[in-house]
Amino acid sequence: MIPLERGQAPEANSRLLIEAQTGRRLRLLFWCLAIALGALEVWAHRNEVNPDSISYIERAEAAAQGDGPALVGGYWSPLYPLLLSVGIRLFHPTIYWEFTFVHMVNLVLYLGDLFCFEIFLKELLAARRTESGLDKGLWPVPEKIVWIWGYLLFLWNSQFWLSPAMVNPDIIVAGLVYLATALLLRIYQGKGTWLLFAGLGVALGVAYLAKTAMFPISFAFLACGFLLLGRTEGSYPHALARSVLATAVFLSVASPLILALSKEKHRVTLGDSGAIAYAELVNGARMWTHWQGEPPGTGSPAHATRKVLGHPPIYEFAEPIAGSYPPWYDPSYWYEGIRPHFSCKGQLWVLFRSANSYLKLFSRSGALYVVFLAVIVLVGKAGKWDWGGSRMSLVWLPSLAALTMYALVLVEQRYVSPFAVMLIEWVLTSTRFSASKAETLRKRTAPVVVLALVVAMAWPVTRDLRDTLANRPYEPWEVAVGLHKMGIPPGARVGSIGTGLSAYWAHLAGVQIIAEVSERDQTSFSSADPARKEEALRKFSELGARVVVMKNSSAAQSIEGWQKVAGTDYYVWRPAGH
Incomplete structure (x- = not known):
């Protein structure tokens, strides 16, 4: 009281x-x-x-x-x-x-x-x-x-x-x-x-x-x-x-x-997220992934993702970063060398x-x-x-x-x-x-x-x-289950057409995306002629991808070899003999 x-x-x-x-x-x-x-x-x-x-x-x-x-x-x-x-x-x-x-x-x-x-x-x-x-x-x-x-x-x-x-x-x-x-x-x-x-x-x-x-x-x-x-x-x-x-x-x-951080980067740093964000949003550097040094003035990448094909653009990033999608597991590695600077217009x-x-x-x-x-x-x-x-x-x-x-x-x-x-x-x-x-x-x-x-x-x-109450199925999980049913085991290396940023299925399946045609370049793949598409798919295979995964039914139907993942809008392409 x-x-x-x-x-x-x-x-x-x-x-x-x-x-x-x-x-x-x-x-x-x-x-x-x-x-x-x-x-x-x-x-x-x-x-x-x-x-x-x-x-x-x-x-x-x-x-x-x-x-x-x-x-x-x-x-x-x-x-x-x-x-x-x-x-x-x-x-x-x-x-x-x-x-x-x-x-x-x-x-x-x-x-x-x-x-x-x-x-x-x-x-x-x-x-x-x-x-x-x-x-x-x-x-x-x-x-x-x-x-x-x-x-x-x-x-x-x-x-x-x-x-x-x-x-x-x-x-x-x-x-x-x-x-x-x-x-x-x-x-x-x-x-x-x-x-x-x-x-x-x-x-x-x-x-x-x-x-x-x-x-x-x-x-x-x-x-x-x-x-x-x-x-x-x-x-x-x-x-x-x-x-x-x-x-x-x-x-x-x-x-x-x-x-x-300073020991890892061999320079004094509090963290690189702010510098990268400023360079992307104010200086116009390519956002999120696959910065190759453009536009001029934003620096020179110390170890960018590797562009292995020009049309459609394919980027490879199997080494040395871990994660189901290495470009986003540690963006500071791939953007090492970026130099943000003040731009009045930006x-x-x-x-x-x-x-x-x-x-x-x-x-x-x-x-x-x-x-x-x-x-x-x-x-x-x-x-x-x-x-x-x-x-x-x-x-x-x-x-x-x-x-x-x-x-x-x-x-x-x-x-x-x-x-x-x-x-x-x-x-x-x-x-x-x-x-x-x-x-x-x-x-x-x-x-x-x-x-x-x-x-x-x-x-x-x-x-x-x-x-x-609806309890709808979760598509990335369905894709992960489908990949396992197709014989793609955890730890396998795969390719992706469409950004790996939203490829949550890769984490759930335990696989690693090692190369991709990014989402911004996916139209380039879809509009390419069959011969160029086959060249791109062969490049994935040469890079070590066991399969290529894509969410695009029209592109998949334009060339043979794609198999739909049951219950989803995703398709899988296997190289011959796999």
Whole structure:
């Protein structure tokens, strides 16, 4: 029971007890809802992966089998495959259940995100309570309503921006970003202890191990922590000492990876993903695979994939990289030698595209338009915005810096999701309204915000339920089974017509794609005359491919020797005598 404070009436103590019980019930309700919706989402999409997913999974498998260096690569960060490898060692999922198992790991990470988001929201509300100087008669949104809005926004985000069904490390980064921002909020409240700054360094260091992009963003967090403490306590030397500790802890966590990468690449590097992305998106280098040094000025490849035929173009990449699709198992190897450089025209085009991406991000489902319109109307009629002053702005500066950094190269919803969610929460908690309008908030505005988010989630939840009940066959698995039935054993080398990026069947079948006609060049193969097609297929055979796999019925029917994989739209060509 909550003890009575001196002079506190029993009725006040009873009210506090009721509020605490209501808060616990509210938390239990939303945790049950989060578990149910998250489980439904990952189960409905349990077989869905992307090219990045396969690389993370295969690195995790290699690490689980004792190949620790497989976790260290210039393109893929090590923390996510490390967690997957631990799960693989503990549970030993079969290849049929492997994708499902990885999604279940994501479900656990997603619930961890919710826990970290709760910490962030709690600290945000505590920070707003410490603020003074509000206009007399103007009050913030009741905390119970903010909690409901926050939970619903988190669940909405999991359906539209950062789904637990996405097999990538961004789900780890989100939780650590929530946690790091919560620590800044504690510093804002004057609780910047030595232990807290050490914890900030740990959170940021682990975030870098999950995603290279967090390295520069981490320094924004560290700088803002220093400025916040200095302004709060009025002693910058004192703040500097604790910030040095946070930076030292951060670097101690991050430096083993930096040293390992630098040793592997024979140059100082934090990771190559940012440089490659900038060269591709700003400088116009060939994206994803088979960069041969074009366009001029982007560098010279140290060991590009080998172009062995001009028409249709066939690229070979059997050695020395492992994986079911070597060009994507370690893109930094094939793009070694790339040289990103500033291009005014290219940068302006990327900024334009990023602005469009942010607009689309905000427009997902239309719910956010309704949320902000309802809040703006209420504040406009009888209220004001209170952003918390210059000290509070330091808490949000790292999130704004992250959104700006991504805008310079590539904006994807999963990248910017945690930063955007926190900024939205900040906006909602910055509303102040007249006491006379409290009933309007309770009866109109708050329900509108809740209804907008709930209705927006109704469609994806219904879709996931429908897909779960339908239980449709998964085509890549059917292709993998079909290849085994055709006598293609695990470990075999195969060719592909159409990009290997989406050839998930290769991983499931345990085979390795060693050469391909890429998706962008597939039309060149389809439109070629029979003699040139036969020449291309012979080239695959000469390179050591036991079969060639293609998803194109019209091209397969234009030349003899193709055999359809039962139950799929894929076709297999065997060289004579195989």
